[in-house]
Amino acid sequence: MKTLEVKLPGGVYPIHIGAGTLDSHLAAMVGGIATELVVVITSRTLNEDCPQHVRHAVKALADLPLRVETCLIPGGEENKNMHTLASIYDRLMELEANRSTVLVAFGGGIVGDVVGFAAATFMRGIEVVQVPTTLLAQVDSSVGGKTAVNHPQGKNTIGAFKQPVGVIIDLTMLETLPERELRAGLFELIKHGIIRDPELLEYLEQNAEKFGGRDWKFWEEAVYRSCRVKAGVVQEDEREGGLRAILNFGHSLAHLIETHTGYNAYLHGEAVGAGMLFAAFVSQAMGCISGEDFSRLRQVLEPLTAPIMLPPLGRDGFTKLLMHDKKAANRTINFILLDQVGHAFIRGGTTPEELWPLFQQFLEEMPGVLRVGDG
Amino acid sequence: MKTLEVKLPGGVYPIHIGAGTLDSHLAAMVGGIATELVVVITSRTLNEDCPQHVRHAVKALADLPLRVETCLIPGGEENKNMHTLASIYDRLMELEANRSTVLVAFGGGIVGDVVGFAAATFMRGIEVVQVPTTLLAQVDSSVGGKTAVNHPQGKNTIGAFKQPVGVIIDLTMLETLPERELRAGLFELIKHGIIRDPELLEYLEQNAEKFGGRDWKFWEEAVYRSCRVKAGVVQEDEREGGLRAILNFGHSLAHLIETHTGYNAYLHGEAVGAGMLFAAFVSQAMGCISGEDFSRLRQVLEPLTAPIMLPPLGRDGFTKLLMHDKKAANRTINFILLDQVGHAFIRGGTTPEELWPLFQQFLEEMPGVLRVGDG
Numbered sequence: 001m002k003t004l005e006v007k008l009p010g011g012v013y014p015i016h017i018g019a020g021t022l023d024s025h026l027a028a029m030v031g032g033i034a035t036e037l038v039v040v041i042t043s044r045t046l047n048e049d050c051p052q053h054v055r056h057a058v059k060a061l062a063d064l065p066l067r068v069e070t071c072l073i074p075g076g077e078e079n080k081n082m083h084t085l086a087s088i089y090d091r092l093m094e095l096e097a098n099r100s101t102v103l104v105a106f107g108g109g110i111v112g113d114v115v116g117f118a119a120a121t122f123m124r125g126i127e128v129v130q131v132p133t134t135l136l137a138q139v140d141s142s143v144g145g146k147t148a149v150n151h152p153q154g155k156n157t158i159g160a161f162k163q164p165v166g167v168i169i170d171l172t173m174l175e176t177l178p179e180r181e182l183r184a185g186l187f188e189l190i191k192h193g194i195i196r197d198p199e200l201l202e203y204l205e206q207n208a209e210k211f212g213g214r215d216w217k218f219w220e221e222a223v224y225r226s227c228r229v230k231a232g233v234v235q236e237d238e239r240e241g242g243l244r245a246i247l248n249f250g251h252s253l254a255h256l257i258e259t260h261t262g263y264n265a266y267l268h269g270e271a272v273g274a275g276m277l278f279a280a281f282v283s284q285a286m287g288c289i290s291g292e293d294f295s296r297l298r299q300v301l302e303p304l305t306a307p308i309m310l311p312p313l314g315r316d317g318f319t320k321l322l323m324h325d326k327k328a329a330n331r332t333i334n335f336i337l338l339d340q341v342g343h344a345f346i347r348g349g350t351t352p353e354e355l356w357p358l359f360q361q362f363l364e365e366m367p368g369v370l371r372v373g374d375g
Numbered sequence: 376m377k378t379l380e381v382k383l384p385g386g387v388y389p390i391h392i393g394a395g396t397l398d399s400h401l402a403a404m405v406g407g408i409a410t411e412l413v414v415v416i417t418s419r420t421l422n423e424d425c426p427q428h429v430r431h432a433v434k435a436l437a438d439l440p441l442r443v444e445t446c447l448i449p450g451g452e453e454n455k456n457m458h459t460l461a462s463i464y465d466r467l468m469e470l471e472a473n474r475s476t477v478l479v480a481f482g483g484g485i486v487g488d489v490v491g492f493a494a495a496t497f498m499r500g501i502e503v504v505q506v507p508t509t510l511l512a513q514v515d516s517s518v519g520g521k522t523a524v525n526h527p528q529g530k531n532t533i534g535a536f537k538q539p540v541g542v543i544i545d546l547t548m549l550e551t552l553p554e555r556e557l558r559a560g561l562f563e564l565i566k567h568g569i570i571r572d573p574e575l576l577e578y579l580e581q582n583a584e585k586f587g588g589r590d591w592k593f594w595e596e597a598v599y600r601s602c603r604v605k606a607g608v609v610q611e612d613e614r615e616g617g618l619r620a621i622l623n624f625g626h627s628l629a630h631l632i633e634t635h636t637g638y639n640a641y642l643h644g645e646a647v648g649a650g651m652l653f654a655a656f657v658s659q660a661m662g663c664i665s666g667e668d669f670s671r672l673r674q675v676l677e678p679l680t681a682p683i684m685l686p687p688l689g690r691d692g693f694t695k696l697l698m699h700d701k702k703a704a705n706r707t708i709n710f711i712l713l714d715q716v717g718h719a720f721i722r723g724g725t726t727p728e729e730l731w732p733l734f735q736q737f738l739e740e741m742p743g744v745l746r747v748g749d750g
């Protein structure tokens with residue numbers, strides 16, 4: 001069991017990481033703040049696939065002198081919207097929630113985002129405990145306080161910064177996580193090593209054979225170090241003034257992949273995996289890291305990738321997707337590159353025009369990672 | 376022209392008060408922060424009744440090297456909801472707004488609340504300039520950063536704290552304000568004198584003959600002092616931990632009146648006017664202020680009241696409405712009382728049972744202020 005403290009101007013909160021933290025830490029955390037009502041909010045999908053986890057969370061709270069209620073929301077990126085948000089408000093009104101009510105966001109990144117935003121806005125802000133149940137949510141979305149829902153025309157367009165009372169990462173939740181989701185989450189975990197913690201990267205390289213297994217000691221160390229990187233970046237730059245952008249390593253191409261395939265074909269982590277390989281490839285092509293460095297990164301990343309097939313994509317489409325369809329006068333983006341393994345930097349003023357030939361090269365050299373259809 | 380600075384942990388922002396501040400201050404304030412796009416958001420009602428004001432605001436921005444766009448939202452308390460909020464997000468997406476876009480909330484309290492909340496949540500927070508055009512909004516809702524929309528089952532249930540870049544109070548907007556709204560706004564202004572600034576109260580007593588007129592020097596001083604009280608309270612207690620509750624002086628009965636009459640029959644200020652007289656009455660009945668003090672307050676408040684007629688209301692209904700329909704175990708409320716003219720305090724543990732006979736007495740003694748129908 002490990003505990004990480006996130007220190008922000010608005011306060012300090014703990015992230016408890018280990019196998020069994022749900023039993024050891026949830027009740028104490030909720031009991032310390034709730035006076036009357038706690039509402040465990042989770043997705044219907046999780047509740048159907050793994051009802052034992054939801055029961056586990058409710059049971060962990062049963063001994064507190066509080067009303068414990070649940071609220072089920074539809075899962076899936078297509079339901080991360082204002083309708084689902086409204087259904088949470090409706091349920092809270094039905095339960096006569098008030099300012100002292102505490103929410104428990106129990107699920108993956110989508111649940112964390114929507115419930116976090118509901119907590120940020122219900123009665124102008126109530127407390128929330130984040131209990132991420134997927135590897136991706138554990139090392140990414142549950143740390144940093146970004147919450148949001150999608151607008152039909154833009155992902156995460158409506159949201160707020162909302163720091164939780166605390167985050168409880170119970171690694172035993174990973175036992176039922178589908179292999180594909182575990183692998184996808186690993187990319188974000190490895191990302192933290194690549195951009196800011198060479199020791200984490202080495203630890204992962206040395207323990208790659210444990211990626212598919214349930215060695216909790218390994219996962220505890222890996223998740224702890226990964227969360228520490230993210231928390232460190234967020235602490236230095238809560239509102240994304242600058243540094244926080246390095247967390248977007250691999251995300252330029254990932255967003256392009258997700259937008260171009262309609263968000264349903266591939267998991268976010270899978271898109272990020274291909275994007276990280278591309279960003280490393282660009283870093284090498286631009287002379288920021290050596291060919292040896294690139295080979296090393298390729299060795300840890302490539303075995304985890306899912307082969308991604310994009311619909312036909314020409315230069316104009318590439319440019320448009322990279323620029324998020326915006327008709328910005330200044331047609332450049334911030335692209336995150338590496339200047340060494342374990343250190344990323346933000347390259348402002350990067351143009352789609354300079355990335356296009358590199359993208360073509362990347363497709364040629366790594367057809368197993370990313371292909372573009374002929375139309 | 377006067378400027379008041381509001382100092383909060385998150386930063387400092389100015390409130391410019393005077394006749395003509397729209398011309399003298401809006402462009403400079405927006406120009407200082409917007410890089411590309413400014414969106415003036417106002418209500419269809421205001422745009423139809425006083426198109427010259429909206430044109431005035433747009434014209435004041437015309438010389439800036441920015442796109443200036445407008446967004447019209449439906450007016451009225453019944454439209455202060457998530458649908459209107461969604462229509463703002465839609466318009467912002469249509470205009471290709473981004474994180475550097477600045478909103479101008481141009482209108483009364485409802486516009487300020489909805490637009491402020493949109494600014495708090497669009498792309499996790501963009502900047503907003505508040506330009507309140509009613510007296511009520513000028514002295515109340517534009518200062519303090521409370522923003523919200525209504526849930527079908529609860530007023531202001533969904534919201535956020537969002538401090539604006541600045542507030543521009545142009546008193547000439549009051550020229551077209553209907554007499555009834557001006558009078559209703561005066562109650563909140565007088566309230567600030569009664570709860571925390573005896574000199575403001577005296578100033579208002581001495582200038583009561585100017586209440587209906589357009590003496591900008593008078594209004595400048597009155598609005599400035601009133602905003603200063605509100606800003607002072609907010610500075611000491613941004614998130615309503617304690618002190619901020621004194622701003623609710625008169626609001627327990629006001630909320631009861633508004634809920635019981637369905638929000639449409641009377642203006643918020645009118646309900647607050649009756650509520651303030653009741654709170655002063657209770658203060659006297661409980662021996663907190665003298666009979667002389669009460670007479671003095673009655674003299675300034677009563678001439679401004681609109682006679683309010685409530686539907687039939689028995690003891691149970693009174694209790695239920697006062698408790699906001701909540702089945703709270705601890706059936707008490709915080710009631711704001713005066714211990715002297717110019718100083719309010721929070722009386723916790725007040726029960727509907729002790730207020731009921733005082734309410735009956737109040738009805739008997741002031742039938743011109745408040746009556747309850749026989750059913």
